Amino acid sequence: MKTDPESHQRMTQRRQEGHVKKQAAATVEKGLLIVHTGNGKGKSTAAFGMAVRMLGHDQRIGVVQFIKGALHTSERDFLGSHAQCDFVTMGDGYTWNTQNREADIATARKGWDEARRMIESGEYRMVILDELNTVLKYEYLPLDEVLAVLQAREPMVHVVITGRHAPDALIDAADLVTEMRLVKHPYREQGVKAQRGVEF
Amino acid sequence: MKTDPESHQRMTQRRQEGHVKKQAAATVEKGLLIVHTGNGKGKSTAAFGMAVRMLGHDQRIGVVQFIKGALHTSERDFLGSHAQCDFVTMGDGYTWNTQNREADIATARKGWDEARRMIESGEYRMVILDELNTVLKYEYLPLDEVLAVLQAREPMVHVVITGRHAPDALIDAADLVTEMRLVKHPYREQGVKAQRGVEF
Incomplete structure (x- = not known):
């Protein structure tokens, strides 16, 4: 997109x-x-x-990590050691590591109890529910119950929910939805392993 | 996706x-x-x-911010004050604030000189070129020159390039491309302003 100086200036002025x-x-x-x-x-x-x-703005945050591994060690260390962050890890690992649906449901329930406490307390400016979408996709928690707590929360609390396969009803309820779409990821096929900083 | 315990276990086992x-x-x-x-x-x-x-792993990184504002104050403060991070801000603001194509090109060139130095030095494990895509889209820098430096770099240097409208040739050259796609962003229409932690 190359333009002459005058039309460039007109365009940028309109944008401004x-x-x-x-x-x-x-x-x-x-x-x-x-x-x-x-x-x-x-x-x-x-x-x-x-x-x-948020921590840079000295705001208190809560993080519940429903599936261990999505947020990696360095993140856990960083957030977990910060005075203004309450960080809870609930997952026993990726779901395909437990191979026991009942155990996964019990773990999800414990994580959600903690998440609900954080959301309802009003003490946190932001609550991050890492991989909750995955939990909902597997129906480890009732979606209606989760939505009810989200909708009844204190008006100033930001909630961030991550994970593949966000349910439609959650997208409908959300204020801001971003899809991280894989365009190209060939290096797994080239035998490149997970590397520090990039994957963990 | 609800399954009986046995088929759930078979499925998760196969995945593992x-x-x-x-x-x-x-x-x-x-x-x-x-x-x-x-x-x-x-x-x-x-x-x-x-x-x-990367900083948590005690790796040295470089950041060149081509357009001021994409990374916000709290990020700049955090990264800029870290001993293992060299952080350079080049932009005079969003492009539509300068309204002067020649000035934008000169700024982009200064930023790129810094970026090239970081990439070629081999001293950085990761170099982040924030909003370089935007610079390339406006043709403030020749794409061929950028690609040549990226391709000739030391084999262990990760380079992360952000911004809308990544050029096709850059996507072709990349190892990992993610498109952050806006699914829903209604709150701007509701008069909600930019908020700490979420936007800056």
Whole structure:
């Protein structure tokens, strides 16, 4: 997209005007229900980035990790050691490691009890429910119960839910939904292993 | 997806076997060219999350921010103050704030000189080029020159490039491409303003 200087300036000026107008109209603050879904990378990593940002603003956050492994050791260490972050790991590993549906349901229930406590307490500015979508997809928790707690929460609490296969009813209820879509991931086929910083 | 306990166990067992086989085959370590693109949120935030992770592993990283504003103050403060991170901000603001194509090109060139230095030095395990896609889309830098430097880099250097509209040739050259796709973002229309932790 190459343009002459005058039309470039006209275009950028119009954009700036639109941007200023939008900002002036946006005055409401409210807790958002944010969903990161899709088959691509970055769902948990972007939630983790928001968590670090909240801590940078000295806001209290809670994290429940429903399936161990989605957030990796370095993230757990970073968040878990921060005074303003309550971090709970519930999962026994990826679901295909337990091979026991009843045990997975019990684990999901314990995680959800903790998540509900955080959401209902009103003490957290952001609550991250890492891999809750996966739990809901397997029907380890009743979707209606989860939605009811989310909808009844304190108005200023942001909730971030990650994982593939977000249920339609959760997407309907959400304020902001991003699909991390895998465009290209050939290196697994090339025998490249999981590497520090990229995967964990 | 509800299944009886036996078929659930068979399914999860098969998955675990596949997972273990894949892991055993993956032995190569190499620097990856990673691209985050698309119209959704999380492109810079997920790159920032990787940066925090690299620092957690005590790896040295470099960040060049081509357009100020994509990574926000709290991220800049966090990364900029870390001994293992060299952080450079080049942008004069969003492109539509300068309204001067020649000035934008000069700024992009300065940013790229810094980026090239980081990539070629071999001293950084990861180099994040935040919003470089936008710079390439506006043709503020020649794509061929950028691709040549990326392809000639030290084999262990990860490069992460963010921004909308990643050029096709960059996607072709990349090892891992994720599109952050906007599924739902209604709150801008509801007058909700940018909020701490979520947007900055």
